[in-house]
Amino acid sequence: MRSPFLRRGLVALALLLGGLATAPARAQNADPSFNVVNRAGRTIQELYVSSAQENAWGQDLLGRNVLQNGRSFPVRLPTGQCVNDIRVVYEGGQSEERRALDTCPLNEVVFGQGAQASPGAGKGGGAAAPGQTGNPSFNLVNRTRKTIQVLRASPSSESNWGDDRLGDAVVAPGGTFAVRLPVGECTYDIRVEYDDRAAEERRAVNLCSVSNVTFP
Structure with a gap:
C-alpha cells in the first residue's frame, strides 16, 4: 500500500506536469497575429488593423506595397490584443471591414469569400436617403x-x-x-x-x- 506522502507527491507531480503542458497552449492563444489572405479577385491597396477599443484606424500596414489576389500578408500584433477591427481598401476605392474579430485563435483572415464590400467613389457622395x-x-x-x-x-x-x-x-x-x-x-x-x-x-x-x- 502506498503511503499518504507518496500519494501526495504523485498528485503534486501530476498537477505540475499538467500545468507545464497547458502553458504553451495558453501562450499561443494570447497571440493575435495572423495572415490576411486576399481571395477577392482584385488587388488590396490598403490594410488597416486596430484594437476594437481604439477609435482610429492608424497607419496603412501595406505602406507602399499592395496585396495581389491569391497572396497573403502577415500582421503582427502585441500579445493579448485579441479583439481587432480590420479594414481593406481595394483598387478602385471599394472597402471591406471586419469588426470586433477575435484573432487570437486564428491563423488567417480571408477577404473575398462572398463578403459584401461597401461601394467607393471620389470626393463626396450624394445626399443620403432620410434615415439611411x-x-x-x-x-x-x-x-x-x-x-x-x-x-x-x-x-x-x-x-x-x-x-x-x-x-x-x-x-x-x-x-x-x-x-x-x-x-x-x-x-x-x-x-x-x-x-x-x-x-x-x-x-x-x-x-x-x-x-x-x-x-x-
Whole structure:
C-alpha cells in the first residue's frame, strides 16, 4: 500500500506536469497575429488593423506595397490584443471591414469569400436617403499643397463639430488618413484646418456611399 506522502507527491507531480503542458497552449492563444489572405479577385491597396477599443484606424500596414489576389500578408500584433477591427481598401476605392474579430485563435483572415464590400467613389457622395444608416468611415485625401492639421467630422444632425479626429497626427500634401466613424448615420459635415490657418468645409456628405473624401 502506498503511503499518504507518496500519494501526495504523485498528485503534486501530476498537477505540475499538467500545468507545464497547458502553458504553451495558453501562450499561443494570447497571440493575435495572423495572415490576411486576399481571395477577392482584385488587388488590396490598403490594410488597416486596430484594437476594437481604439477609435482610429492608424497607419496603412501595406505602406507602399499592395496585396495581389491569391497572396497573403502577415500582421503582427502585441500579445493579448485579441479583439481587432480590420479594414481593406481595394483598387478602385471599394472597402471591406471586419469588426470586433477575435484573432487570437486564428491563423488567417480571408477577404473575398462572398463578403459584401461597401461601394467607393471620389470626393463626396450624394445626399443620403432620410434615415439611411451604414458605415460612414472614409479616407481623408489631401491633394492640396498645405498640411492638414485638424479634421472635424460630425453628423449633420448635430450642432457642433466635435473633437479633432486626427489627434496628434497631421496629413501632409499628398497624404491619406483613414478615419473610422461609428456605424449609424450616413450624412456628415466635414471640416479641415490647414497649417496656414485656412479652413475648408464639406456639408451634408453621404459618407456611406464613398471611400475617399478629397481636399481640395
